[in-house]
Amino acid sequence: MRNYMKLETNWLFTKEPQTDVPVTLNESWETVTLPHSWNRYDGQDGKADFYRGKCWYVKELDLAGRKPAARVYVEVPAASSACEVYINGQKAVEHEGGYSLFRADITSYLKDKENILSIMVNNEHQDQIYPQMADFTFYGGLYRGVNLIYVPETHFDLDYYGSQGLIVSSSITGEKQAKVTLHAYVENPGESDQVLFTIYDQDKKETAVISRPAEKDTAAEITLTDIHLWQGVEDPYLYGVEALLVRHNEVLDEVHTRHGFRKFSVDPQKGFYLNGVLTPLRGVSRHQDRLDLGNALTYKEHLEDAQLIRELGANTIRLAHYQHSQDFYDICDEMGFVIWAEIPFISSMNPLPAAHENCISQMKELIFQNYNHASICFWGISNEITIGGDSNPQLTENLKDLNRLVHELDPGRLSTMAQVSQLSMEDEQNQITDVLSYNHYFGWYQGKMTDNEKWLDAFHAMHPGRALGISEYGCEGIITYHNDDPKAGDYSEEYQALYHEHMVKIINERPWLWATHIWNMFDFGCDARDEGGVAGRNNKGLVTLDRKVKKDIFYLYQSYWSKNPVLHICSKRYAKRAQDKITVKIYSNSPEVELFADGVLVEKRSADHVFVFENVSLNDGFTTITAKAGGLTDTTCFEKVTEPYAPYVLVEDESDTGVTNWFDDVDVTQKRPLTFDEAYFSIKDTMNDILKNDEASSVLVNSISSMMGMKLKKSMLAIMGSQTLEGMSSKLPAKEGVDGEAIISYINSELQKIKK
Numbered sequence: 001m002r003n004y005m006k007l008e009t010n011w012l013f014t015k016e017p018q019t020d021v022p023v024t025l026n027e028s029w030e031t032v033t034l035p036h037s038w039n040r041y042d043g044q045d046g047k048a049d050f051y052r053g054k055c056w057y058v059k060e061l062d063l064a065g066r067k068p069a070a071r072v073y074v075e076v077p078a079a080s081s082a083c084e085v086y087i088n089g090q091k092a093v094e095h096e097g098g099y100s101l102f103r104a105d106i107t108s109y110l111k112d113k114e115n116i117l118s119i120m121v122n123n124e125h126q127d128q129i130y131p132q133m134a135d136f137t138f139y140g141g142l143y144r145g146v147n148l149i150y151v152p153e154t155h156f157d158l159d160y161y162g163s164q165g166l167i168v169s170s171s172i173t174g175e176k177q178a179k180v181t182l183h184a185y186v187e188n189p190g191e192s193d194q195v196l197f198t199i200y201d202q203d204k205k206e207t208a209v210i211s212r213p214a215e216k217d218t219a220a221e222i223t224l225t226d227i228h229l230w231q232g233v234e235d236p237y238l239y240g241v242e243a244l245l246v247r248h249n250e251v252l253d254e255v256h257t258r259h260g261f262r263k264f265s266v267d268p269q270k271g272f273y274l275n276g277v278l279t280p281l282r283g284v285s286r287h288q289d290r291l292d293l294g295n296a297l298t299y300k301e302h303l304e305d306a307q308l309i310r311e312l313g314a315n316t317i318r319l320a321h322y323q324h325s326q327d328f329y330d331i332c333d334e335m336g337f338v339i340w341a342e343i344p345f346i347s348s349m350n351p352l353p354a355a356h357e358n359c360i361s362q363m364k365e366l367i368f369q370n371y372n373h374a375s376i377c378f379w380g381i382s383n384e385i386t387i388g389g390d391s392n393p394q395l396t397e398n399l400k401d402l403n404r405l406v407h408e409l410d411p412g413r414l415s416t417m418a419q420v421s422q423l424s425m426e427d428e429q430n431q432i433t434d435v436l437s438y439n440h441y442f443g444w445y446q447g448k449m450t451d452n453e454k455w456l457d458a459f460h461a462m463h464p465g466r467a468l469g470i471s472e473y474g475c476e477g478i479i480t481y482h483n484d485d486p487k488a489g490d491y492s493e494e495y496q497a498l499y500h501e502h503m504v505k506i507i508n509e510r511p512w513l514w515a516t517h518i519w520n521m522f523d524f525g526c527d528a529r530d531e532g533g534v535a536g537r538n539n540k541g542l543v544t545l546d547r548k549v550k551k552d553i554f555y556l557y558q559s560y561w562s563k564n565p566v567l568h569i570c571s572k573r574y575a576k577r578a579q580d581k582i583t584v585k586i587y588s589n590s591p592e593v594e595l596f597a598d599g600v601l602v603e604k605r606s607a608d609h610v611f612v613f614e615n616v617s618l619n620d621g622f623t624t625i626t627a628k629a630g631g632l633t634d635t636t637c638f639e640k641v642t643e644p645y646a647p648y649v650l651v652e653d654e655s656d657t658g659v660t661n662w663f664d665d666v667d668v669t670q671k672r673p674l675t676f677d678e679a680y681f682s683i684k685d686t687m688n689d690i691l692k693n694d695e696a697s698s699v700l701v702n703s704i705s706s707m708m709g710m711k712l713k714k715s716m717l718a719i720m721g722s723q724t725l726e727g728m729s730s731k732l733p734a735k736e737g738v739d740g741e742a743i744i745s746y747i748n749s750e751l752q753k754i755k756k
Helices: 299-312 326-335 353-370 393-409 451-462 493-508 552-561 687-691 694-708 714-718 740-751
Strands: 003-006 011-014 030-032 054-061 071-076 082-087 090-096 102-105 115-122 147-151 166-174 177-187 194-200 206-213 217-225 239-247 250-259 264-267 271-274 281-286 316-319 338-342 376-383 414-420 436-439 468-472 515-518 524-531 534-538 567-569 581-588 592-597 600-606 610-617 621-629 632-640
Touching: 071 082, 071 090, 090 102, 166 239, 166 250, 177 194, 177 239, 194 217, 206 217, 281 299, 281 468, 299 326, 299 552, 316 515, 326 338, 326 353, 338 353, 338 515, 353 376, 353 393, 376 393, 393 414, 414 468, 451 468, 451 493, 493 552, 524 714, 552 567, 552 581, 567 621, 567 632, 581 592, 581 621, 581 632, 592 610, 600 610, 687 694, 687 714, 694 714, 694 740
Parallel strands: 281 316, 281 515, 316 338, 338 376, 376 414, 414 436, 436 468, 468 515
Antiparallel strands: 003 147, 011 030, 011 054, 054 115, 071 102, 071 147, 082 090, 082 115, 166 177, 177 217, 194 206, 194 239, 239 250, 264 271, 524 534, 567 581, 581 610, 592 600, 592 621, 621 632
16 A cells, blocks of 8 residues: 655755765754755845755655565655755656656665665756746745655556646536546556546545556546536535555555536636636735745645635635645635646746756646646646747747647646736737736836726727736735825835725726736745835735735725625724824725714715725824724724824835936937947846946946836846846837837946946
């Protein structure tokens, strides 16, 4: 029988370079417990210098309990981003890609005793491994643990792209009727071996039992009646499927999975249908990291994340921008979220053929390892990939190649991609996948909030046959900043609220949007960022990075999406008020809300989710404000002060933010000669080196902001890190009517005036 063991404790860890594969236990190394990331602190401190390199984990294997003749596998659920596994100094496997599972049969490398497992993990940049560049920290480590698996010589396959060895699919063939197809993949089947498939309902009662002779691909089909459908968050009903590998009267091996019966489709004019029921997909995107943990999460943290999303009332999650933990996919099956799962083909394409092969490999791993998850309905092939430029025709061909692969491997699900806002509506790439979404930040990085609906309506009118969604939208909100007159860029909780009030309203008015995903459910780590005085993270979350505080906008969406009563007084953290009268805003899904000040009724109002009470008088000292609706009560207090409380307002260094009119008095229509005096800065220098010099940084930030037509911060360019402007020059998107090559030549001429 299969035996599965977690290798969690007594690992020795070092960042020190090793001349040879370590085959002994060096007690001077740090002792760590898995899951582990070496960037849990420096990947979130905002210094843009988190450690990227080769690290080693070493452990002595305890093989007690191993049955004679059993095969022994090492299973690594994820290692970011390249990994080599050694047993007693001999390489058992190497893997490229930081988010998917891989295994190695280590039986032939084992000795009778004192076996040393050595694992090298490397998160430094490599041209052939995705992601190449992105707005999040590339945490290194064995952050999902390591496992040992014992199986007999004849067992269900463990070697095919990290898959389970059991695939279950179904098609709805009638009222409460479905055809179920099962495939179990057997290694070294004996002549009389059998595979016994059993399907259980959610109460563990047998629904069907099928016996088949064991083969390399043991297949079976059966039609079930009176099935219970998986109806998303409304009714996430799951069946259990068990495959036993039987020899005479002994079970040699067994695998288990779950299955949800569902069918789905997307109508470009109406939206998403689940089992024939129109189900607008409204939800969030999620990154997997946490404060002081990096991405080294346990089941407990994954479950808490999912519970918060369920509490919000969302019914869909975009799991950005890579394969997430099996724990989280399992929880999504159980809670009924409709999932968009994707690979880290993000921001920039490397033209190397090996890089495309890595994309293909990561897509195969994503699909084969997650095929059985009922929650997954969409495979994402890329995210904002044209940020790195779309002039290379190979990019479009690579995207088409990935789309073909998705349908070849899994014809039952739909393909999708997330486009950057600047990509033209007419671009050929918008016709590649089954459905499409755009990332838009009008009202934050550029433009006005109302540009969102203008753009959406224009695209929908231009392409009425294309299903369109919003894959990202959001703005930064930091809970210590507050403003009575909030504006884009002030990082206040009040502007974040205004922005999302607008967005949820226009989304509600456009049911044809097949899916919308807020960016982001949680603040997340990005070591290159320094936004709003908060270094090392992206602050667009509905909930803080430590999961301790729900921002006001959490309750806004809850009031729209949750079926439970919601009542929330906004701006409670804006506690000191230098006014005699204030405006009190309340989010609720009740049709009416009553507001009280120090126990006296101020007003009863009717509204649609957002209730605004103006000119509420404050008494001297503290005034208790109470809201009542639908049997709920929410209470807070505000203090009247004589002067505005200075820490509520961000005082930011404007030199860190670019302007969009840098070229108003400069002729950038002509290309300038490219000179490269190494004593001065040039486009051959890395982004990091240029940004360290104030004068050179000013030229770079202002020029690129003007070239792209959006105000960029220094920290956003720092994401490009060790890349040179020369290397990025063809990849930076220029606004319409702007000659990008001429501007790059201008930037170089200006940099050549600045001595290093």
